[in-house]
Amino acid sequence: MPIAFKDVSHVYSAGTPYEYRALDHVDLEIQEGKMTAVVGQTGSGKSTLVQHLNALLLPTEGTVYILDRTIDANKKPKQLKSLRGDVGLVFQFPEYQLFEETVLKDTAFGPKNFGCTVEEAEKRAKQALQLTGIGPEYYERSPLELSGGQKRRVAIAGILAMDPRVLVLDEPTAGLDPAGTASMMKLFRRLNQELHKTVLIVTHDMEQVYRYCDEVIVVHDGKIRHQESSAEFFKDAHLCNEMGVLPPSLIRLEEMMREFGFAVPQGIVTEEQLAQWIAQEVKNHG
Amino acid sequence: MGSIALGRYIPLDSVVHKMDPRAKIMAMLIVLIAVFFPSGWIGYAVLFAAASLMILLSKLSVGFIWRAMRPMLIMLVFLLVINALVVHTGPVLFSIGSFSVYLDAVLQTLYIAVRLLLMIMITTCLTATTKPLDMTLGIEDLLKPFEKIHVPAHEIAMLISIALRFIPDLIDETQRIMKAQESRGVDLQEGKLKEKIQAILSLIVPLFVSAFQRAEDLANAMEARGYMPGEPRTRYKVLKMAGRDYILLACALITAVGIGVLAWAV
Ligand SMILES: Nc1ncnc2c1ncn2[C@@H]1O[C@H](COP(=O)(O)OP(=O)(O)O)[C@@H](O)[C@H]1O
Ligand SMILES: [Mg+2]
Numbered sequence: 001m002p003i004a005f006k007d008v009s010h011v012y013s014a015g016t017p018y019e020y021r022a023l024d025h026v027d028l029e030i031q032e033g034k035m036t037a038v039v040g041q042t043g044s045g046k047s048t049l050v051q052h053l054n055a056l057l058l059p060t061e062g063t064v065y066i067l068d069r070t071i072d073a074n075k076k077p078k079q080l081k082s083l084r085g086d087v088g089l090v091f092q093f094p095e096y097q098l099f100e101e102t103v104l105k106d107t108a109f110g111p112k113n114f115g116c117t118v119e120e121a122e123k124r125a126k127q128a129l130q131l132t133g134i135g136p137e138y139y140e141r142s143p144l145e146l147s148g149g150q151k152r153r154v155a156i157a158g159i160l161a162m163d164p165r166v167l168v169l170d171e172p173t174a175g176l177d178p179a180g181t182a183s184m185m186k187l188f189r190r191l192n193q194e195l196h197k198t199v200l201i202v203t204h205d206m207e208q209v210y211r212y213c214d215e216v217i218v219v220h221d222g223k224i225r226h227q228e229s230s231a232e233f234f235k236d237a238h239l240c241n242e243m244g245v246l247p248p249s250l251i252r253l254e255e256m257m258r259e260f261g262f263a264v265p266q267g268i269v270t271e272e273q274l275a276q277w278i279a280q281e282v283k284n285h286g
Numbered sequence: 287m288g289s290i291a292l293g294r295y296i297p298l299d300s301v302v303h304k305m306d307p308r309a310k311i312m313a314m315l316i317v318l319i320a321v322f323f324p325s326g327w328i329g330y331a332v333l334f335a336a337a338s339l340m341i342l343l344s345k346l347s348v349g350f351i352w353r354a355m356r357p358m359l360i361m362l363v364f365l366l367v368i369n370a371l372v373v374h375t376g377p378v379l380f381s382i383g384s385f386s387v388y389l390d391a392v393l394q395t396l397y398i399a400v401r402l403l404l405m406i407m408i409t410t411c412l413t414a415t416t417k418p419l420d421m422t423l424g425i426e427d428l429l430k431p432f433e434k435i436h437v438p439a440h441e442i443a444m445l446i447s448i449a450l451r452f453i454p455d456l457i458d459e460t461q462r463i464m465k466a467q468e469s470r471g472v473d474l475q476e477g478k479l480k481e482k483i484q485a486i487l488s489l490i491v492p493l494f495v496s497a498f499q500r501a502e503d504l505a506n507a508m509e510a511r512g513y514m515p516g517e518p519r520t521r522y523k524v525l526k527m528a529g530r531d532y533i534l535l536a537c538a539l540i541t542a543v544g545i546g547v548l549a550w551a552v
Contacts, residue, residue, distance in 0.1 A: 017297075056465045081471060089469040096459075097466040099491035109488070113471030144495060158470060 003030040003053065003166070003198070008062035008073075010048050022048040024222035025062070030215070032166075035192040035199040037209040037230070039243070040219035046202045047092065049219060050168050053200070054087040055080050067165065085114045088164030092171045092202075094155035098143040103134065103154050106143050110162040121161070128161035129154070131187060149180050156184075160191070166198040167191060173205065181205070185212050210234050210248040218243060235266060250274065292354040292406070293413045301530060302344035302415045307424030309531035313538035314412045320542040321404050323549035330400050332548075336541050337407040344415045355406050362402070366395040422447040423525060441515055448504070456497065463492045 010023040022045045030036055038046050051057040052064050055077055064071040067086050071077050091097065100106035107125035108118070116124065129139070132153040138146070143154050156172065169188065173181040189212045192199045203209060209216060209230065216233040218226040226239065233239055237255050240247035247255075250271060254264045262281070268274050297303075302310070321333060341351065369391040376390035416424070426443030433439050464474065467488045474485050 051465070054469060056468060081473060084469055084471055091462065091466045091469065094466060096492050096496055097463060097470070097488075099488050099495075110470040113473075162471070 002032055004065040006063045008059045008064055010057060011060045022222050026224055028224055032198045033196055034214045036215040036217060037213040038202045038217045044219045045222040046219050047170055050170055050202060053168050054084045054089045085162055086164055087166045088159040088162050090156055090159050090169045090172055095151035097155055098151060101142060102140050103143050104139040107158045107161050110158050114162060124161045128157035131160060132157040149176055168200045170202045206240060206245055207248045295417055296414045298345045300345040305534060306525055306527050306531040307416050307420045308427055308525060309534050310412050310416055311424050311428060313534050314408055316538040316542045317408050320545040321401055323545050325545045325549040326552050329545045329548050333404050337404060340411045344411060346414055351407060351410060354410050355403060358402055362399050369395050418450040419447055459496055460493060463489055
């Protein structure tokens with residue numbers, strides 16, 4: 001069963017002068033097993049949208065279907081805890097959620113809450129920490145002493161240790177250096193491809209979306225503006241331009257070459273392919 | 287969090303909103319003192335009329351005052367129970383078995399309830415119509431004369447305004463951390479005592495860490511821009527008393543003196 005939103009709206013502070021409609025009649029389907037990017041300007045409603053996936057926010061109108069559960073506006077939701085174990089949500093700047101004395105304890109906190117024994121939880125925590133690249137030498141350190149990037153890794157490991165079926169990440173690479181960003185994105189892609197987790201990732205970085213994601217959802221003003229496969233979305237630069245974001249550098253290069261009169265064919269999606277095509281052209285026109 | 291009414295600023299366009307915060311603070315203090323005079327029911331009726339007039343002028347709704355008052359109700363019920371147990375004067379109102387409730391118990395509770403209502407109405411007239419920053423400017427100016435006896439007026443005002451400035455941020459931060467921990471399976475409603483303690487720890491530790499972080503960032507940002515406590519500073523916003531502010535003060539004084547005379551005469 002895929003994840004689906006049917007006519008979902010979310011209104012903050014309803015009935016006060018501060019009332020704000022952050023989601024406006026959203027219809028959406030997300031396939032299981034895919035890696036999907038949620039993009040859109042700041043304030044467009046991305047975080048509001050993803051917080052519906054583990055029922056941290058409940059729809060004020062409409063219905064959310066997720067992993068055989070139905071969350072209806074006007075109905076008191078049940079089985080919230082088991083849903084939160086199945087849908088792991090990593091918040092924006094998750095390093096602010098660390099609180100235990102040691103890295104290992106903090107990472108094991110999630111699985112323990114979901115009923116694992118201490119041994120089982122620590123075993124899972126160690127696996128998760130290994131995935132995110134935090135070595136055993138850090139297990140007994142206080143999470144508060146780590147660098148910003150390391151804290152982020154520990155926090156993400158804390159969610160991975162819960163072994164969720166769906167992994168939702170709200171701007172997980174914001175503020176990381178390029179190398180950190182790349183290794184983080186590779187990890188999410190690995191979780192998606194090798195462990196078959198459904199991954200949903202909110203990001204502003206088109207380069208990463210282009211490189212790693214299967215699907216793109218564009219949120220604009222609380223509505224879904226586009227939902228397309230990544231290949232379709234990045235066929236040319238016009239959708240990126242329409243959104244006011246910089247297209248991936250490869251797309252920009254192709255567009256520029258076309259402007260200068262090169263007949264770059266559609267469907268070139270990696271640097272190697274483009275280099276090969278250029279080499280071929282140079283040889284042909286020798 | 288959107289339902290807290292007590293002490294909240296409500297952006298409306300009214301005469302009271304435009305008044306000088308110093309005049310409003312002074313007037314509030316004067317009338318609050320009058321509430322404590324034992325002036326009997328007539329005095330309270332006068333004060334109630336005065337406070338109602340101010341609320342009307344500030345365009346606040348009755349519902350808002352009611353919501354500000356509501357948290358006090360539990361306390362009043364509690365008080366009524368205690369009074370019923372302790373006070374044994376006046377005529378008997380009714381009896382349940384050998385236990386009787388006396389009229390004075392009810393009257394005394396009512397007395398306190400009326401005073402509480404008056405105090406909330408009067409303070410709300412100030413807090414709902416004055417922006418927190420204007421309030422601190424007003425406090426700073428009113429404390430100025432006390433600098434002679436080494437009251438750090440400016441520092442106190444700065445402390446208050448920084449504290450006020452961070453309340454919404456800390457509320458946001460608390461909600462964010464709560465959500466983050468709920469995503470990790472923390473259940474803030476249910477669970478055994480040990481789990482509850484863990485749940486609260488998982489909120490408090492990150493909250494303190496981030497509050498200290500913010501404080502440090504702010505201190506650095508202020509120092510970087512040349513802020514030195516105790517140095518003379520000019521002000522972006524200069525407060526000025528207008529005719530209506532003097533009228534407010536005069537009315538407050540007249541009310542208080544009138545109530546005082548009434549209390550003395552009774
Ligand atoms: N708790 C809240 N109360 C009121 N308004 C909110 C709250 N959270 C977010 N909003 C508003 O909802 C809109 C969407 O916010 P958000 O989902 O965080 O956007 P994004 O993640 O795309 O930047 C914003 O305009 C924001 O101000
Ligand atoms: Mg966001």
